Amino acid sequence: MPITHEHIKEKLSTHLGEHLVAWEESYGMACATVKAEHNLKTLTFLHDEPSLGFRFLTDLTAVHYPDRKGEELAVVYHLHNLVENTRLRIKIYVPIETPNVYTATGLFSGANWMERETYDFFGVNFVGHPNLIRVLNVDEMDYFPLRKEYPLEDQTRIDKDDEMFGR
Amino acid sequence: MTAEQLNINLPEGSIEKKTTRLNLGPTHPATHGVFQNILEMDGERIVHAESTVGYIHRAFEKLAERRPLYQITTLTDRLNYCSSPLNNMGWHLTCETLLGISTPKRVDYLRVIIMELARITDHLICNSIVGVDTGAYTGFLYVMQYRELAYEIYEEVCGSRLTTNMGRIGGFERDFSDTAFKKIEKFLEEFPKVWKEFENLFTRNRIFIERTVGTGAISAERALNYSFTGPNLRAAGVDYDVRVHSPYSSYEDFEFQIPVGKTGDNYDRFMVRNEEIWQSLSIIRQAYQKIQNMKGAEATVYHADAPEYYLPAKKDVYTKMEALIYHFKIVMGETEIPTGEVYSCVEGGNGELGFYLISDGGRSPFRLHFRRPCFIYYQAYAEIVQGAMLTDAIVTMSSLNLIAGEMDA
Numbered sequence: 001m002p003i004t005h006e007h008i009k010e011k012l013s014t015h016l017g018e019h020l021v022a023w024e025e026s027y028g029m030a031c032a033t034v035k036a037e038h039n040l041k042t043l044t045f046l047h048d049e050p051s052l053g054f055r056f057l058t059d060l061t062a063v064h065y066p067d068r069k070g071e072e073l074a075v076v077y078h079l080h081n082l083v084e085n086t087r088l089r090i091k092i093y094v095p096i097e098t099p100n101v102y103t104a105t106g107l108f109s110g111a112n113w114m115e116r117e118t119y120d121f122f123g124v125n126f127v128g129h130p131n132l133i134r135v136l137n138v139d140e141m142d143y144f145p146l147r148k149e150y151p152l153e154d155q156t157r158i159d160k161d162d163e164m165f166g167r
Numbered sequence: 168m169t170a171e172q173l174n175i176n177l178p179e180g181s182i183e184k185k186t187t188r189l190n191l192g193p194t195h196p197a198t199h200g201v202f203q204n205i206l207e208m209d210g211e212r213i214v215h216a217e218s219t220v221g222y223i224h225r226a227f228e229k230l231a232e233r234r235p236l237y238q239i240t241t242l243t244d245r246l247n248y249c250s251s252p253l254n255n256m257g258w259h260l261t262c263e264t265l266l267g268i269s270t271p272k273r274v275d276y277l278r279v280i281i282m283e284l285a286r287i288t289d290h291l292i293c294n295s296i297v298g299v300d301t302g303a304y305t306g307f308l309y310v311m312q313y314r315e316l317a318y319e320i321y322e323e324v325c326g327s328r329l330t331t332n333m334g335r336i337g338g339f340e341r342d343f344s345d346t347a348f349k350k351i352e353k354f355l356e357e358f359p360k361v362w363k364e365f366e367n368l369f370t371r372n373r374i375f376i377e378r379t380v381g382t383g384a385i386s387a388e389r390a391l392n393y394s395f396t397g398p399n400l401r402a403a404g405v406d407y408d409v410r411v412h413s414p415y416s417s418y419e420d421f422e423f424q425i426p427v428g429k430t431g432d433n434y435d436r437f438m439v440r441n442e443e444i445w446q447s448l449s450i451i452r453q454a455y456q457k458i459q460n461m462k463g464a465e466a467t468v469y470h471a472d473a474p475e476y477y478l479p480a481k482k483d484v485y486t487k488m489e490a491l492i493y494h495f496k497i498v499m500g501e502t503e504i505p506t507g508e509v510y511s512c513v514e515g516g517n518g519e520l521g522f523y524l525i526s527d528g529g530r531s532p533f534r535l536h537f538r539r540p541c542f543i544y545y546q547a548y549a550e551i552v553q554g555a556m557l558t559d560a561i562v563t564m565s566s567l568n569l570i571a572g573e574m575d576a
Contacts, residue, residue, distance in 0.1 A: 058394065
């Protein structure tokens with residue numbers, strides 16, 4: 001029996017109180033936004049609480065929202081309770097100047113490379129990560145390529161004009 | 168001895184250093200792909216391993232932010248290139264979830280046929296490569312000839328073989344031809360016999376058993392903690408399969424079993440993939456039967472009614488104003504995608520292949536993240552091979568089915 005979204009919401013809001021910032025549901029998946037400094041507390045609670053049991057980390061990534069001033073980077077966790085077959089999305093927002101987030105590697109070994117990838121592309125600093133170095137890009141790279149301010153193509157090129165169909 | 172006692176961190180040539188550093192890869196013939204392992208060897212035994220990936224990183228996630236949805240299909244081809252159609256279908260299903268398009272049953276069944284064919288070709292490569300690495304080349308060359316039968320079906324359906332770009336959002340670009348169905352029949356008739364022979368060659372083979380049983384094992388608990396999915400997780404004894412847990416493309420209409428292993432070693436991974444091929448064959452047969460049983464208008468439909476995303480027929484483009492407009496809008500990528508955030512996944516060749524798609528109402532995704540099962544479980548490799556022999560590490564690498572394209576995105 002899948003765990004109802006109401007149950008998750010109730011448990012989370014009792015445990016986190018005001019630190020549960022937002023709750024939404026889209027395309028059948030519930031998404032909880034929590035305060036950035038409570039990410040590990042939330043993940044641990046979801047992992048250990050018997051009636052929730054989100055013990056499988058499906059995915060971990062980040063999103064850059066340049067328009068959200070003061071909380072430009074979102075770190076997104078996708079959790080899964082394999083027994084009850086329920087999925088849950090957890091989001092936290094951090095400012096781009098100080099993107100410090102507690103690491104989830106203590107809870108999930110699989111978070112190791114996922115966090116390295118997130119650091120590699122977005123520059124999220126996972127505090128406490130055992131080996132936070134780039135994983136896919138070259139070590140010498142001095143920027144975080146998936147941030148929105150880095151354009152896809154080399155801007156020094158003058159032979160291409162995309163004005164007509166500008167995407 | 169522990170890593171500290173062996174002084175593995177000392178520079179090469181130090182008298183106190185008791186281990187030898189060995190670079191396995193990035194272009195070693197036994198790694199089957201471009202990735203590197205820096206191994207610290209104590210004789211033939213691995214004391215410490217460090218995996219390096221990213222040699223063929225192609226910035227798919229960044230590229231996707233500048234492409235209309237239909238152009239991203241070609242990026243998904245290049246993830247796990249042993250089962251490209253599966254990735255294509257996974258992507259189309261993600262788009263359909265976001266756009267709210269529901270597909271007719273026939274489209275679902277045709278997709279199921281293609282997806283299961285792709286799973287077979289994927290597992291076939293993996294298992295025959297395990298054979299190669301344990302010293303049996305013949306099986307690999309023999310079954311390759313019969314993979315050709317599957318590739319001919321792809322070719323008949325979409326005109327392409329390896330990077331297929333198969334299907335469209337809403338269905339297929341054209342209906343399966345009679346030749347395609349004939350080729351499916353031929354595959355269903357000829358392939359099982361060959362696979363049975365291949366199976367006989369390995370499953371009770373003394374040399375193969377000695378090489379694979381008890382090597383490269385991972386417990387269910389560790390596998391779950393490492394976010395393993397797919398055959399590698401099932402070999403450890405956890406019956407998680409996306410096709411059953413959250414059915415997509417009408418998988419709920421089919422009867423099939425999820426094979427599970429017990430020890431999570433190389434032998435169990437081989438056996439789980441082996442059995443999955445038989446299950447896939449049974450699913451293809453069921454789907455083919457269901458399609459043959461369809462009557463009337465239902466029996467010819469091959470795409471959903473989604474004019475904003477599905478290219479109109481060429482003759483309509485020449486004769487109808489609306490079709491011409493849609494044609495232009497789709498080809499130029501001028502269609503606005505509705506705002507939304509969706510995570511959708513399919514059971515890929517290697518496990519849960521997920522697409523996390525965020526749209527802000529623009530013409531291309533605001534953000535697209537691929538959950539690549541291969542990237543996620545490869546990090547466990549260092550832990551699995553620690554203390555193992557070098558030869559076992561090679562077999563472990565192939566039985567995990569590491570595809571560099573999927574790992575590096």
